Amino acid sequence: MTTSVPVESPRSPTLNRLTAGPLRVLVSLIVPAITFLVLRWAFIFMRDAEANKLAVGIVALIIGVGGVWALYLVTDNLVSILPEGIRESIRPFVFVGPALVILTLYLVYPVVRTIYLSFMGPRSEEFVGLANYVFALTSDDMLLALRNNVLWLIFVTSFVVSLGLIIAVLVDRIGRWEPIAKSFIFLPMAISAVGASVIWKFVYSFQPIQRPQIGLLNAVYTALGGDPQGWLVLKPWNNFFLIAILIWVLTGFAMVVLSAAIKGVPSELLEASRIDGASEIRIFFGVIIPYIRGTLITITTTVLIMVLKVFDIVFVMTGGQFDTEVIANRMFREMFTFGNFGRSSALAMVLLVAVIPVMIYNVRSLEASKR
Amino acid sequence: MNVGYQTARGASSDRLRRFLSGAPVRIVVLLIALVWTLPSAGLLVSSLRPANDITSSGWWTVFAHPFEASVWTVENYVQVLTTHGLGNALLNSVLVTVPSVVIPITIAAFAAYAFAWLEFPGRKFLFIVVVGLMVVPLQMSLIPLLRLYTQLDLNGTFLGLWLAHTGFGLPLAVFLLFGYISTLPGEIIESARVDGASPLTTFTRLVLPLSVPVVASFAIFQFLWVWNDLLVALVFLGTKEEVAVVTARLAALVGRRGEQWHVLTAGAFVGMAVPLLVFFLLQRYFVRGLTAGSVKG
Numbered sequence: 001m002t003t004s005v006p007v008e009s010p011r012s013p014t015l016n017r018l019t020a021g022p023l024r025v026l027v028s029l030i031v032p033a034i035t036f037l038v039l040r041w042a043f044i045f046m047r048d049a050e051a052n053k054l055a056v057g058i059v060a061l062i063i064g065v066g067g068v069w070a071l072y073l074v075t076d077n078l079v080s081i082l083p084e085g086i087r088e089s090i091r092p093f094v095f096v097g098p099a100l101v102i103l104t105l106y107l108v109y110p111v112v113r114t115i116y117l118s119f120m121g122p123r124s125e126e127f128v129g130l131a132n133y134v135f136a137l138t139s140d141d142m143l144l145a146l147r148n149n150v151l152w153l154i155f156v157t158s159f160v161v162s163l164g165l166i167i168a169v170l171v172d173r174i175g176r177w178e179p180i181a182k183s184f185i186f187l188p189m190a191i192s193a194v195g196a197s198v199i200w201k202f203v204y205s206f207q208p209i210q211r212p213q214i215g216l217l218n219a220v221y222t223a224l225g226g227d228p229q230g231w232l233v234l235k236p237w238n239n240f241f242l243i244a245i246l247i248w249v250l251t252g253f254a255m256v257v258l259s260a261a262i263k264g265v266p267s268e269l270l271e272a273s274r275i276d277g278a279s280e281i282r283i284f285f286g287v288i289i290p291y292i293r294g295t296l297i298t299i300t301t302t303v304l305i306m307v308l309k310v311f312d313i314v315f316v317m318t319g320g321q322f323d324t325e326v327i328a329n330r331m332f333r334e335m336f337t338f339g340n341f342g343r344s345s346a347l348a349m350v351l352l353v354a355v356i357p358v359m360i361y362n363v364r365s366l367e368a369s370k371r
Numbered sequence: 372m373n374v375g376y377q378t379a380r381g382a383s384s385d386r387l388r389r390f391l392s393g394a395p396v397r398i399v400v401l402l403i404a405l406v407w408t409l410p411s412a413g414l415l416v417s418s419l420r421p422a423n424d425i426t427s428s429g430w431w432t433v434f435a436h437p438f439e440a441s442v443w444t445v446e447n448y449v450q451v452l453t454t455h456g457l458g459n460a461l462l463n464s465v466l467v468t469v470p471s472v473v474i475p476i477t478i479a480a481f482a483a484y485a486f487a488w489l490e491f492p493g494r495k496f497l498f499i500v501v502v503g504l505m506v507v508p509l510q511m512s513l514i515p516l517l518r519l520y521t522q523l524d525l526n527g528t529f530l531g532l533w534l535a536h537t538g539f540g541l542p543l544a545v546f547l548l549f550g551y552i553s554t555l556p557g558e559i560i561e562s563a564r565v566d567g568a569s570p571l572t573t574f575t576r577l578v579l580p581l582s583v584p585v586v587a588s589f590a591i592f593q594f595l596w597v598w599n600d601l602l603v604a605l606v607f608l609g610t611k612e613e614v615a616v617v618t619a620r621l622a623a624l625v626g627r628r629g630e631q632w633h634v635l636t637a638g639a640f641v642g643m644a645v646p647l648l649v650f651f652l653l654q655r656y657f658v659r660g661l662t663a664g665s666v667k668g
Contacts, residue, residue, distance in 0.1 A: 057466050060529055065470060068477045076571045091570055092494075095485035099478050099541055100497065105519075106512055106538025107504045113515035167403060174397045183654065184404040187411065190650035191643050192599030194618045198625060198639035199410045202417065202632060214429050214632070216413060248407065309508055312601045316622050331510055332602070341514055348511045359506040 071098065111352075118345035122338075132346035145325040149308065151239055152246070152326065156307045159247045161300055164254025168262055169284065171255070182259065186252035193249070193312030200245045201317060204231040233322045242324060245313050250306065254299050261295035262288060301358050308354055327351060418640045419443050422633035447637035455634060456612045457641050460620040464598060464645075466529055467608075467616050471536035471597040472590055478537065479544030479589075480552075480582065484574050486545070487553035488560055498549070504542040512539070513606050520607065527614055532607045536597050544589055551585035552578060587656050595646055617642040 075094045079087060121128045136142050167185060171178050188196060205215030209228055213219040218228045231241045265288055273283045289296070311328035318324045320333060327347055334344035417430045421444050424433075433442050452458035485491070486498045516535065517526070525531035555578065563573045579586075601618040608614045610623045621638050 056529075057462065060466055061469055063470075065473045068474050072477075072481055073571070076569075080569075089491070092485045092489040092491035095481045095489065095570070095574075096491075096497065099482035099501070099545060102478065102534070102538050103501060103504055103541055106516065106535065107507050107542070110512035110515040111507055114511050117514060167400070170396055170400050170403075174400050177397065177401070181400050181404045183651075185407045187647070187650065188407070190595060190646040191411070192601065192618050192646070194601050194621050194625075195599075195639045195643045198621065198635050199414045201625070202414060202636065203410050205632075212428050214426060216409065216429075216431075219429050219431075248410070252407070309510065312618075312622075315601070316625050319626075328510060328602075335514060335517075345514055348508070348514070351508045351510055352506070355508050356506050 068098075114345045114348050117341055118349050120342050120345075122340040122342055124341050128342060132342045133349075135343055136346045136350050141325065142327075142330065144323060145320075145327050145330050148239055148324060148326050149310075152243055152307050152310055153304060155240070155243050156246045156250065157300060157303050160250045160254050160303050161296065163247070163251045164299070165258050165296075167251070167255045168259035169288075171259060172262055182252075182256060186256050188249045189253045191249070194316050196245055196249055197313050197316035200241075200248075201232075204241060206230040232318055235323045238318065238322055239324055242313055242317055245317075246307065246310060250303055254303065257299055258292065258295060261292040265291045297361075301361055304358050305355055308358075309351060414636050414639060417632060418447055418636035419445065420447075420633075422447065422631075425632045425636070426630075447633040448641070451634055451638045451641060455620075455624060455638065456615075457617065457620055457638055459612065460615055460617045461641065463529075463608075463614060464616040464618075464642075467532055467536075467604065468594060468597045470529075470533045471540075472593045474533055475537040475540040475544050475593060476548075476586055476590060479541055479548050480579060480586065481574065482541075482545050483548035483552050484570075484578050486549050487555075488573075488578075489570060498545075501542055502546045505546065507542075509539045509603065513602075517606060526607065527609055527611065529608075529614070532604065535603055535607055536593075536600075539603070540593050540596070544593070547589050548582065548585055552582055555581055591649065591653060591656050594649065598646055 072094065075097075076091070079091050079094055082090065117124055118132050119127060119129065137146075171181055171185075174181065191199070202214075203216045204218075205213075206218055206228055207213050207215075213222055213228055217231060222228055232238050234241075269287055269291075270283060273287050278286065309328050310326055311332065314320055314324055314326050314329045315332065320326070320329045327350060331344050331347040331351070334340045334347060413430045416433060417425050420430065420433065420442060424442065436442065452461075482501070486494060486501075512535075520526045520531050525534075559577065560573060563577055568576070599618065601622055604616045604619050605622070608616065608619065610619050612620075615623070621635075621642050624634060624638055
């Protein structure tokens with residue numbers, strides 16, 4: 001009796017491998033082939049389809065979401081049929097390969113290509129030496145854009161960080177209203193720059209003097225006795241009205257992050273300083289600020305980078321007219337309005353060179369704070 | 372003398388302390404919150420007013436008689452969603468955003484896992500290169516990619532935009548996911564290996580489920596980034612009505628219908644509705660994602 005129990009004993013491993021082997025190889029080759037064909041069909045379908053929107057949409061979502069997973073499963077399966085010796089040394093590249101390919105195509109190659117294009121003429125047909133850089137750094141148009149970028153950098157960064165810090169300190173002391181107040185100040189961060197631009201275009205809206213003002217700013221200004229102004233064409237102050245928008249967007253972000261940092265200051269430290277008779281102001285500058293220094297640096301550099309590349313607000317509000325041009329918007333216009341790829345590439349290089357030091361500093365301090 | 376000075380200072384710091392914990396601070400903060408909300412509130416109120424009212428009186432005047440039905444209307448929303456094509460644009464935004472979030476996360480998770488737990492030549496070097504690419508402003512990529520896309524016939528396609536967002540989001544995604552995945556306890560991963568689990572199984576059954584918090588944070592950041600993006604969508608999709616996303620449509624409306632406030636206010640709010648929903652529902656993850664994602668280049 002007892003000996004008949006292992007009747008359904010599994011076949012020996014060798015036998016198993018012999019019968020399963022060819023089948024597995026076959027499956028492993030057919031499945032990728034089918035996957036490839038399906039992806040290729042979907043690719044062409046999506047590229048050419050003027051067809052039914054919803055159908056394209058559904059195919060798109062399935063391919064977009066499922067296709068990537070299929071890619072990994074299939075290639076991993078393919079690698080599994082390789083001889084044992086090389087199998088495990090190839091497998092890691094199944095995992096990192098796609099990321100490396102995409103990064104090469106979307107970031108490494110373009111950087112190299114942009115460097116090359118920045119030394120070429122408008123249509124990239126002839127070598128022009130440093131002409132595009134001379135334009136980018138010395139022409140009147142660009143000097144204006146550079147000046148405006150500097151204005152943006154100084155005012156947005158200083159206002160966002162200091163306002164964010166002040167509000168973070170104040171909001172810490174209002175008890176149960178804190179989350180609500182924070183939500184409302186933080187809310188603009190969820191709004192796109194385009195949406196924010198519409199909101200503020202409405203605030204700055206201008207009506208002739210006899211008509212009722214519908215823009216908040218002109219309504220307040222006329223109520224105080226002034227004549228209605230077209231704020232967005234009022235050189236050079238219009239730059240500051242654009243800058244105010246980004247301050248409005250980013251202050252909440254700075255506040256939320258700094259508030260979290262301030263809550264991390266040990267209360268024993270604060271109590272001890274209070275018992276020693278230190279004033280609130282001294283505690284703020286002597287205890288809190290040094291304690292949250294790392295966060296302050298991160299916030300400042302982050303805001304600097306965001307401001308440096310400001311595009312949407314200017315693009316939507318004024319399109320860079322009325323002396324409000326900035327580098328990123330000019331770059332876009334060189335490319336699409338003037339069709340000058342050389343200059344546009346040189347402007348991209350200016351942005352890169354300006355970002356690199358800030359970014360290195362940022363990642364460094366991030367690494368340091370982790371340790 | 373010395374004592375007098377001490378008490379005087381003590382008294383003044385006491386007064387400041389009382390001020391800082393009392394009603395005045397509450398009022399100051401609520402005022403700031405009010406000022407910060409007013410512009411958006413004006414937009415929301417205006418979008419619900421009849422077109423003629425918007426241009427003939429300030430939006431704050433509705434509060435004189437807020438309960439009269441004639442001062443409110445949803446007509447503007449009906450109009451922007453149908454005749455101005457924002458309904459279609461909304462669908463396009465969804466079609467652009469979902470894969471543009473899922474694809475980079477998937478690819479980054481696989482890569483981060485390999486960088487953290489698999490052995491291969493050049494691992495450290497490649498990781499540094501990947502993270503180093505965070506410095507590249509995406510503006511750098513636009514012209515070369517546009518040319519490449521023209522050759523491949525990818526201009527104006529969703530696929531092209533997904534891949535672009537994937538490429539631009541990857542360095543940060545790998546950096547963040549690596550930071551999390553590499554701190555998972557090594558014994559768990561090792562024991563899975565000893566039990567005969569393949570790297571793929573270890574990844575899908577063990578590493579991925581454990582990484583849900585960081586994946587969620589990055590997903591929210593990337594979602595907002597893609598949904599609110601104008602530049603990349605403008606360059607690779609354009610403003611043609613069949614494919615344009617909400618931000619691109621809205622930017623085009625601002626250009627063409629600069630003073631038609633009933634269209635602009637309702638349109639802007641349509642574009643804001645989804646991110647605001649995410650904002651209010653997932654605020655905690657939102658903050659985390661934003662904080663983590665703010666170093667994106």
